[in-house]
Amino acid sequence: MPEAQTTSAxxxxxxxxxxxxxxxEPRDWMPEAYRKTLVRQIxxxxxxxxxxxxxxxxxxxRAPSLKRKAILMAKVQDEAGHGLxxxxxxxxLGTDRDTMFDQLITGKARYSxxxxxxxxxxxxxxxxxxxxxxxxxxxxxxxCRVSYGPYGRAMTRICKEESFHQRQGFEILLQxxxxxxxxxxxxxxxxxxxxxxxxxxxxxPDDESPNxxxxxxxxxxxxxxxxxxxxxxxxxxxxxxxxxxTLPDPDLRWNEERGHYDFGELDWSEFHEVLAxxxxxxxxxxxxxxxxxxxxAWVREAARAYADAQAAPERIAS
Amino acid sequence: xxxxxxxxxREIWPLWEVFIRSSRGLSHVHAGSLHAPDxxxxxxxxxxxxxxxxxxxxxxxxxxxxxxxxDPDAKGSYFESAxxxxxxxATYYTESExxxxx
Amino acid sequence: xxxxxxxxxPATVTAESIAKSAVVAPAGVASYALGLGDDALILAQRLxxxxxxxxxxxxxxxxxxxxxxxxxxxxxxxxxxxxxxGVTEDDLAYFRDEPExxxxxxxxxxxGDFAQTIAxxxxxxxxxxxxYRALSxxxxxxxxxxxxxxxxxxxxxxxxxxxxxxxxxxxxxxSHERMQRGLDAVWPFVDELxxxxxxxxxxxxxxxxxxxxxxxxxxxxxxxxxxxxPTVQPARGGGRQxxxxxxxxxxxxxxxxxxxxxxxxxx
Numbered sequence: 001m002p003e004a005q006t007t008s009a010x011x012x013x014x015x016x017x018x019x020x021x022x023x024x025e026p027r028d029w030m031p032e033a034y035r036k037t038l039v040r041q042i043x044x045x046x047x048x049x050x051x052x053x054x055x056x057x058x059x060x061x062r063a064p065s066l067k068r069k070a071i072l073m074a075k076v077q078d079e080a081g082h083g084l085x086x087x088x089x090x091x092x093l094g095t096d097r098d099t100m101f102d103q104l105i106t107g108k109a110r111y112s113x114x115x116x117x118x119x120x121x122x123x124x125x126x127x128x129x130x131x132x133x134x135x136x137x138x139x140x141x142x143x144c145r146v147s148y149g150p151y152g153r154a155m156t157r158i159c160k161e162e163s164f165h166q167r168q169g170f171e172i173l174l175q176x177x178x179x180x181x182x183x184x185x186x187x188x189x190x191x192x193x194x195x196x197x198x199x200x201x202x203x204x205p206d207d208e209s210p211n212x213x214x215x216x217x218x219x220x221x222x223x224x225x226x227x228x229x230x231x232x233x234x235x236x237x238x239x240x241x242x243x244x245x246t247l248p249d250p251d252l253r254w255n256e257e258r259g260h261y262d263f264g265e266l267d268w269s270e271f272h273e274v275l276a277x278x279x280x281x282x283x284x285x286x287x288x289x290x291x292x293x294x295x296x297a298w299v300r301e302a303a304r305a306y307a308d309a310q311a312a313p314e315r316i317a318s
Numbered sequence: 319x320x321x322x323x324x325x326x327x328r329e330i331w332p333l334w335e336v337f338i339r340s341s342r343g344l345s346h347v348h349a350g351s352l353h354a355p356d357x358x359x360x361x362x363x364x365x366x367x368x369x370x371x372x373x374x375x376x377x378x379x380x381x382x383x384x385x386x387x388x389d390p391d392a393k394g395s396y397f398e399s400a401x402x403x404x405x406x407x408a409t410y411y412t413e414s415e416x417x418x419x420x
Numbered sequence: 421x422x423x424x425x426x427x428x429x430p431a432t433v434t435a436e437s438i439a440k441s442a443v444v445a446p447a448g449v450a451s452y453a454l455g456l457g458d459d460a461l462i463l464a465q466r467l468x469x470x471x472x473x474x475x476x477x478x479x480x481x482x483x484x485x486x487x488x489x490x491x492x493x494x495x496x497x498x499x500x501x502x503x504x505x506g507v508t509e510d511d512l513a514y515f516r517d518e519p520e521x522x523x524x525x526x527x528x529x530x531x532g533d534f535a536q537t538i539a540x541x542x543x544x545x546x547x548x549x550x551x552y553r554a555l556s557x558x559x560x561x562x563x564x565x566x567x568x569x570x571x572x573x574x575x576x577x578x579x580x581x582x583x584x585x586x587x588x589x590x591x592x593x594x595s596h597e598r599m600q601r602g603l604d605a606v607w608p609f610v611d612e613l614x615x616x617x618x619x620x621x622x623x624x625x626x627x628x629x630x631x632x633x634x635x636x637x638x639x640x641x642x643x644x645x646x647x648x649x650p651t652v653q654p655a656r657g658g659g660r661q662x663x664x665x666x667x668x669x670x671x672x673x674x675x676x677x678x679x680x681x682x683x684x685x686x687x
Binding site: 060066067074080083289300303304 | 510
């Protein structure tokens with residue numbers, strides 16, 4: 001059979017599966033661009049989970065109650081776990097984790113720019129949970145139905161586990177808003193800082209997001225940036241009312257006609273600054289992970305050497 | 319050809335596939351994968367990673383490189399022959415539909 | 421005398437369930453629980469420092485699990501200890517000064533490298549395992565329940581440290597050397613773990629009793645890993661009396677800073 005014909009049959013089969021809302025599995029034929037886009041998207045997502053451990057990890061030692069300390073520790077641990085699920089999913093596409101991780105710690109790979117912001121106050125633990133995880137969940141829930149099987153399965157597990165993350169953040173803020181004047185100030189100041197960056201987590205406006213169309217066609221992106229952003233804002237407004245916090249956007253108001261909240265223009269120059277590596281903490285985040293990885297090299301090597309020396313006997317499962 | 323994701327020997331810790339029995343009476347089901355230096359650590363890492371919320375009562379780990387998979391290009395010859403043999407399914411037998419206990 | 425109370429279910433005992441039950445610890449039991457609670461709390465705080473800095477991502481998860489278990493023990497023990505005087509776990513954790521902390525000194529020592537952390541985990545996990553096994557037979561039902569629950573968890577912690585002891589001890593020349601140094605660094609603090617702390621015999625476990633088990637368990641493991649049992653002078657100790665090394669002050673300063681900036685606040 002001539003080569004060209006074979007390829008097109010494979011392509012047709014791939015497209016048929018996508019169109020039928022079926023899943024593509026690791027060893028199926030797939031266009032190189034689909035594979036590459038997925039590896040990039042999933043590994044960036046994994047990197048974000050791993051780097052995202054730091055802004056919250058910053059407060060584990062200082063959490064103001066033992067209950068909060070336990071919750072925060074469990075949450076940061078979950079993020080490590082979620083990074084691992086995602087690296088596993090990406091690895092099924094043929095790029096191994098050591099390679100992806102190397103791209104992260106050498107600064108070649110991207111991660112969500114939200115984690116280049118600093119967490120100077122305890123209230124930031126609340127804002128990250130409520131706003132950042134809230135935005136992440138909006139993004140992630142549709143990804144449970146993504147066309148690539150292992151990615152969808154990882155996302156399903158992650159979404160299930162993350163259900164407590166947003167709530168605990170909301171409750172941190174709620175508790176602060178019920179507290180002293182100083183606590184209330186802390187909560188409001190933090191939400192003021194995180195609101196716009198959280199909205200930018202959905203990516204640039206649709207007309208400036210050139211790759212979105214292809215990703216939508218491949219069903220590795222299920223809704224447009226602006227649609228998800230709108231959904232998020234609509235969700236936030238009533239929640240902010242429960243908190244008694246005013247969201248920092250004077251243009252935020254209900255639009256009867258659209259059935260949605262209108263909101264003001266975001267300052268995308270700030271987004272691009274962070275993306276370009278000029279955020280509050282870009283270099284700190286990567287170098288911290290790099291240091292941990294380099295400091296741990298002798299441990300990983302020791303375990304490998306031990307395993308090689310042991311020549312493990314066969315184990316029978318029961 | 320081996321399992322998807324197996325990196326051969328490129329990685330310092332190899333990849334393992336993890337199977338979890340979520341409760342007694344059920345089969346072990348594939349949960350995901352992880353890295354570990356050897357099988358002893360793989361079981362422990364699996365416990366820490368995949369049963370943080372009491373998801374399991376038993377764990378299997380298998381080196382990803384030990385899995386042999388069917389050839390995806392042979393999907394047709396492997397799996398399509400079972401189609402068209404509807405007589406293997408109870409629903410094929412319509413004459414006896416209303417007869418009790420059948 | 422311990423008042424006759426109903427048994428507490430170890431499977432479900434938590435700081436919250438103890439606080440809700442309105443059980444009150446007798447004074448002698450409370451001070452004993454406080455010491456154990458401080459041990460677990462300070463170690464959890466130390467292990468928490470590893471999160472996002474461990475040698476591999478899987479190990480971030482593993483160390484966090486151990487830290488979470490220990491924090492759970494600390495919260496139960498401190499809640500129970502506080503019940504005697506009507507204070508909460510947080511009052512005890514955040515509003516006592518250094519001399520009021522009664523943890524033994526091994527727990528407050530800096531983590532060192534991964535090998536040193538493993539060395540300490542090995543020592544304290546064996547100690548905890550023996551302690552909690554014995555304490556689950558305590559005449560005090562709350563202590564017995566906390567101990568029975570903790571006992572299963574620290575068995576796993578022991579296994580974790582033992583696996584790493586083998587891998588580091590027998591892995592590479594470098595890891596062998598670091599593992600030995602780690603053992604050497606923690607060994608001076610071993611002795612203090614087994615000194616009598618004057619607690620009531622029927623509710624508490626005499627730590628001296630645990631020493632024999634420790635001495636028969638740990639040295640063979642160290643030898644199995646190709647390492648040498650350190651011969652060092654024991655540190656002076658005194659943690660149970662509020663005497664601490666220089667490591668505790670900064671740890672507490674960090675742990676307590678926010679809570680103390682807002683006295684009386686709820687979080």
